[in-house]
Each structure stands twice: as C-alpha cells, then as structure tokens.
Amino acid sequence: MDAKVRVRFAPSPTGGLHLGGVRTVLFNYLFAKHNNGEFILRIEDTDQSRFVSGAEQYILDTLAWCGLSPDESPVHGGAYGPYRQSERKADYKKYADQLIAQGNAYYAFDTPSDLEAKRAEIPNFQYSRAHRMEMKNSISLSAEEVEALLKNNTPHVVRIKMPENEEVVFEDIIRGEVCFDASTVDDKVLLKADGMPTYHLAVVVDDHLMKITHAFRGEEWLPSAPVHILLWKYLFGLDQMPKWAHLPLILKPDGHGKLSKRDGERLGFPVFAMDWTDPITKETTIGFKEKGFLPEAFINLLALLGWNDGTDKEIFTMEELIANFSLDRVHKGGAKFDYEKAKWFNQEWIKIMDNEKLSQLVQPYFDQAAIEIHEHDYLVKIIGLVKERCHLLPDFITQSAFFFKAPTTIDTASIAPKWEVKKQQFFEALVGIYTDHISAGKQTIPAIELEAHFKELATLHELKPGELMLPFRIMLVGGKFGPGVFEIVEAIELKDTCNRIQYCLQLLSTN
RNA sequence: GGCCGGUUCGACUAUCGGUUAGGUCGCCAGGUUUUCAUCCUGGAAAGACGGGUUCGACUCCCGUACCGGCUACCA
Numbered sequence: 001m002d003a004k005v006r007v008r009f010a011p012s013p014t015g016g017l018h019l020g021g022v023r024t025v026l027f028n029y030l031f032a033k034h035n036n037g038e039f040i041l042r043i044e045d046t047d048q049s050r051f052v053s054g055a056e057q058y059i060l061d062t063l064a065w066c067g068l069s070p071d072e073s074p075v076h077g078g079a080y081g082p083y084r085q086s087e088r089k090a091d092y093k094k095y096a097d098q099l100i101a102q103g104n105a106y107y108a109f110d111t112p113s114d115l116e117a118k119r120a121e122i123p124n125f126q127y128s129r130a131h132r133m134e135m136k137n138s139i140s141l142s143a144e145e146v147e148a149l150l151k152n153n154t155p156h157v158v159r160i161k162m163p164e165n166e167e168v169v170f171e172d173i174i175r176g177e178v179c180f181d182a183s184t185v186d187d188k189v190l191l192k193a194d195g196m197p198t199y200h201l202a203v204v205v206d207d208h209l210m211k212i213t214h215a216f217r218g219e220e221w222l223p224s225a226p227v228h229i230l231l232w233k234y235l236f237g238l239d240q241m242p243k244w245a246h247l248p249l250i251l252k253p254d255g256h257g258k259l260s261k262r263d264g265e266r267l268g269f270p271v272f273a274m275d276w277t278d279p280i281t282k283e284t285t286i287g288f289k290e291k292g293f294l295p296e297a298f299i300n301l302l303a304l305l306g307w308n309d310g311t312d313k314e315i316f317t318m319e320e321l322i323a324n325f326s327l328d329r330v331h332k333g334g335a336k337f338d339y340e341k342a343k344w345f346n347q348e349w350i351k352i353m354d355n356e357k358l359s360q361l362v363q364p365y366f367d368q369a370a371i372e373i374h375e376h377d378y379l380v381k382i383i384g385l386v387k388e389r390c391h392l393l394p395d396f397i398t399q400s401a402f403f404f405k406a407p408t409t410i411d412t413a414s415i416a417p418k419w420e421v422k423k424q425q426f427f428e429a430l431v432g433i434y435t436d437h438i439s440a441g442k443q444t445i446p447a448i449e450l451e452a453h454f455k456e457l458a459t460l461h462e463l464k465p466g467e468l469m470l471p472f473r474i475m476l477v478g479g480k481f482g483p484g485v486f487e488i489v490e491a492i493e494l495k496d497t498c499n500r501i502q503y504c505l506q507l508l509s510t511n
Numbered sequence: 512g513g514c515c516g517g518u519u520c521g522a523c524u525a526u527c528g529g530u531u532a533g534g535u536c537g538c539c540a541g542g543u544u545u546u547c548a549u550c551c552u553g554g555a556a557a558g559a560c561g562g563g564u565u566c567g568a569c570u571c572c573c574g575u576a577c578c579g580g581c582u583a584c585c586a
Contacts (some may be wrong), residue, residue: 177515219579257580304535314523335523341523351549387549389548399548465545477546481545
C-alpha cells in the first residue's frame with residue numbers, strides 16, 4: 001500500500017494571490033481530498049528582498065474564503081514544521097554541505113558585479129561547464145585558495161554542478177515523459193550568500209522532510225525540473241521523489257502570455273482572489289471577492305479552467321469537485337481567461353444559492369449604499385424576486401434599491417411623449433382606489449388581485465393596460481427594469497405606491 | 512539565440528482511428544416577459560500547415576509554422 005497522499009502549496013509571500021495561484025491550490029486540494037490525503041501550506045519566504053508584510057496573512061485569508069483549508073500550515077501547525085522556510089535555514093545548509101562533500105555542488109565566490117560583467121561580455125552567458133573554469137569557484141581555484149577565501153568569510157554561494165552527458169528523464173503526470181540534456185542547464189545557485197536557500201534547494205529538501213508524495217506547480221517550473229530531479233537523486237534517491245505534475249498556465253484573454261495583475265487593470269476585471277493593498281504604495285488591487293463573486297462560483301470557474309469531468313456538467317460544488325477530480329483530465333495547453341464566462345458562473349451560483357445565505361452576503365453592500373433594511377425577512381423576499389437579474393453581488397443594489405426607498409431619478413422622458421390627460425386621470429383614480437383600501441385597513445393586496453383591479457380600471461377609462469404598464473413601472477422603479485409591476489406593488493405596499501404615483505404625476509405636470 | 516512545452520468554433524472544452532466534429536460562454540434572430548433579466552427555439556462559428564502510417568486520421572509518427580514558458584544569489 002502506498003504512503004498517505006501529501007501535497008503542498010508553496011507560495012511566496014510577495015503580494016496578492018492571483019488566479020493561477022489559486023487554481024494551483026485548488027488542484028492540490030482537490031487531489032488531496034479525493035485521495036483522502038493531506039494538504040499542506042508552506043510559506044516560501046527565502047527571498048528577503050521580496051518579502052512583503054501582510055502577504056502571508058492574505059494567503060491564509062484567501063484560502064479561508066475559498067474554503068481550501070490546509071491540514072498543516074504555519075498557523076494550523078502540524079508534525080512537519082516549521083512551515084516557513086525562513087525558519088528552516090539550518091536544514092538547507094546541512095544538505096548543501098552534503099552536496100559539496102559528494103562533489104555534486106561547489107562554492108562560488110563571484111560577486112554580483114563579476115557576474116554582471118561576464119554577462120555583458122559574453123552573449124547568452126551560462127554559468128555552466130562552458131564557463132565554469134573562467135569563474136571564481138572551488139572547481140577553478142586551488143584547494144588552498146578556496147580554504148583561505150572561506151576562512152576570511154568571503155561572501156559565496158553554493159552552486160549545483162550539472163553533470164555532463166547525462167539525460168534527465170522523468171514522468172510528468174499530465175505531460176508524460178519529459179527529457180532534458182543536463183549539460184544545457186546552468187549551475188543553479190542552491191544556497192545564497194546570505195545563507196538562505198534558493199527555491200531549487202528548498203523545494204527538494206522540504207518536499208522530502210515533509211513527506212510530500214505529489215508535487216504540483218505551474219508549467220513555468222518545467223525548465224528547472226532537471227535541477228530538482230538531480231537534487232533528489234543526489235540527496236534522497238529517485239525512489240523517494242514525489243510524482244510531478246506541471247499545470248497549464250492561465251493566459252491573458254486578449255493577446256498572449258501569462259495573465260498578470262496589469263491585464264486585470266487594463267481590461268477591467270480582477271485577477272487577485274481578494275483585494276490586495278500594497279503596504280508601501282497603499283495601492284489596492286481589486287479581488288474577485290470584493291468585486292462581488294461568490295467563493296463557490298470562483299472555485300467552480302477555476303476548476304473548469306483546464307479541467308472537466310468528461311460530461312457536459314459545468315456547475316460543481318466543492319464536494320462534487322472532490323469526488324470527480326482527476327489529474328488525467330487536466331488539459332496540457334494553457335487557457336485564456338474569459339471574464340464573461342466567469343460572470344456567468346457567478347450568476348448561475350447566485351440563482352441556486354439560498355436566499356437567506358445571499359441576504360447575509362448582500363447586506364454589506366446595502367450598508368455601503370446607505371440603504372436601510374428594516375426587516376430582514378423583507379430583504380430575503382426581495383432577493384428571491386431579483387436574483388436572476390444579478391451577475392455580481394453589487395447588482396442587487398441596482399436591481400432592488402427601489403424596494404427599500406423611492407427612486408430618486410425618474411425616467412420621465414420615456415413617459416412624457418405619450419402622456420395624456422386620460423392617463424393622468426387613470427392614475428389619479430388608481431390612487432383613489434388604493435387610498436380606499438388603506439382606509440379599509442389593508443396595507444397591501446396580492447399581486448394577482450392588483451393586476452385584475454388595474455385592468456378593470458383601465459377598461460373603465462377606455463385605455464389599454466399595455467400603454468399604462470410602462471408609465472406605472474417607471475413611476476415605481478424609476479426606469480425600464482425590475483420584476484413584474486404588481487409584485488413590486490405588493491411588496492412596497494399601497495401607501496408607498498400612492499406616494500410614488502403622486503410624486504411622478506406632479507413631475508409630469510410641471511414639465 | 513538555446514532548452515522545454517503547447518496548438519479543435521472569438522473563448523472554455525468533448526472526441527482516446529470510423530461522428531452530419533458535440534456542449535458551454537459570448538454573438539445574431541425569433542418566442543415568452545405588455546420593461547429588463549430569466550427561460551425556450553433556431554443560427555453563424557473549429558481540427559495551424561505539409562508529409563507519412565492506415566481500408567480509414569482531429570486522433571498515431573515526422574517535419575514546418577505559430578504561440579507560450581524558462582534562460583537571476585525571484586519564486
């Protein structure tokens with residue numbers, strides 16, 4: 001029996017989490033849960049120069065919003081901690097030393113400016129076999145020189161010594177066999193001058209120490225895979241290595257290339273899961289959450305970007321995704337992100353979501369718009385009435401504000417041209433009838449009855465109901481939109497209806 | 512430039528040698544809604560190219576083109 005499935009998502013805390021990142025988490029999570037395995041969050045904070053405060057908390061918050069809770073993480077704890085690479089520094093040094101002792105790695109004393117000069121001098125410079133001997137390192141230098149340099153604490157890095165004439169072959173779960181000629185890859189830095197590991201060393205050491213069985217990451221990592229394979233071979237043995245899967249990229253909707261933060265700003269849609277505010281510039285980049293997406297929809301649309309279950313089914317709950325997810329149905333090619341389809345997913349989720357639950361999500365938007373909700377049950381009812389008209393959560397404001405307070409702008413221009421005295425009289429009579437009902441103690445009347453009364457009265461005034469409906473609607477909601485007029489009347493009740501009619505009649509007579 | 516990966520309607524995709532190449536988003540037209548949305552019906556719309564293999568290729572092989580990724584003491 002195989003060891004328990006363990007996967008990890010290992011982001012760098014450098015800023016907001018974008019679509020591609022969240023999808024990588026999702027596939028990790030789905031795979032883990034489908035196989036009764038564990039999902040680990042590991043923070044790759046080895047680059048001090050790129051560290052951004054608040055980014056780790058942001059990642060945690062994002063995972064929580066998405067419903068992708070880790071089994072182990074810096075805050076959830078676990079038996080394989082610490083889960084921040086900056087806190088595991090000693091481990092990496094140990095393995096770097098081992099590699100040097102085995103002859104698989106070496107010290108390099110070249111300064112950043114040395115390297116810069118070399119790159120300027122030689123086009124397409126690679127720190128590899130071709131130029132190794134021209135550089136300052138423990139292969140080109142004598143043992144005495146190296147020892148002296150080390151003794152003086154000369155800043156240095158540790159580089160992997162890529163082998164000659166070796167083919168690195170490995171099996172990628174979604175791509176099949178991938179093959180590299182090791183000599184075409186340069187001698188990557190493993191341990192930096194500040195003692196921190198680079199990604200290459202850290203990922204291998206930590207995946208081993210944390211007993212990771214399956215390693216999933218974006219396709220951009222494929223070219224450095226041979227380095228990692230070799231490190232596994234030198235350090236822990238290939239039989240211990242996790243299975244790899246390089247996920248396809250999420251591309252720009254227009255043009256070409258990897259989707260970036262800039263594309264969202266340019267094209268007017270979010271690329272981050274949640275709002276991200278840069279702690280230094282204070283600049284906020286909008287997220288799917290704040291744009292008004294439901295987490296269920298966000299997860300759903302991400303899952304279908306590069307994966308499907310082989311049927312025509314497109315709407316999936318998290319449980320269904322877990323039950324049906326399989327890596328062999330993940331696409332090889334990158335997928336262009338389509339915001340229109342993303343909104344469609346959200347609309348579908350709004351339609352099927354429970355009204356009570358929606359009301360809680362929508363409440364903050366009403367608060368923000370300074371629309372007071374006096375009765376919660378009323379809000380729930382209204383949500384049911386307008387939900388199929390909403391793509392994003394803020395749409396509930398535009399679609400239903402008039403249920404809570406009279407519209408401030410009235411599209412009288414759409415009534416005025418065909419307005420006539422007969423209609424004026426009709427509405428005055430209607431107000432009279434409603435007023436009688438109010439006097440009789442009725443606050444509202446069922447929509448069907450309202451409609452019947454309305455038609456009767458229209459006939460009495462020798463008018464067709466059809467030419468009265470639009471003006472009536474505009475009087476009530478301010479424009480040409482919204483649910484059925486009589487449902488609106490029933491909801492806002494007779495008194496308010498009369499007020500709105502009278503206000504509008506006044507508006508029309510002064511014009 | 513080098514290395515690696517990818518390529519079916521505008522977009523997301525189904526197809527695992529034999530189909531009128533299917534679905535969804537979007538778009539267009541019609542119906543329902545006496546508004547808008549929903550909903551229903553219909554429509555336009557695709558195998559990058561060239562060679563093989565095969566009775567037969569979108570599917571397998573080779574080449575070309577195009578697109579992308581990587582080529583940092585960043586991940």
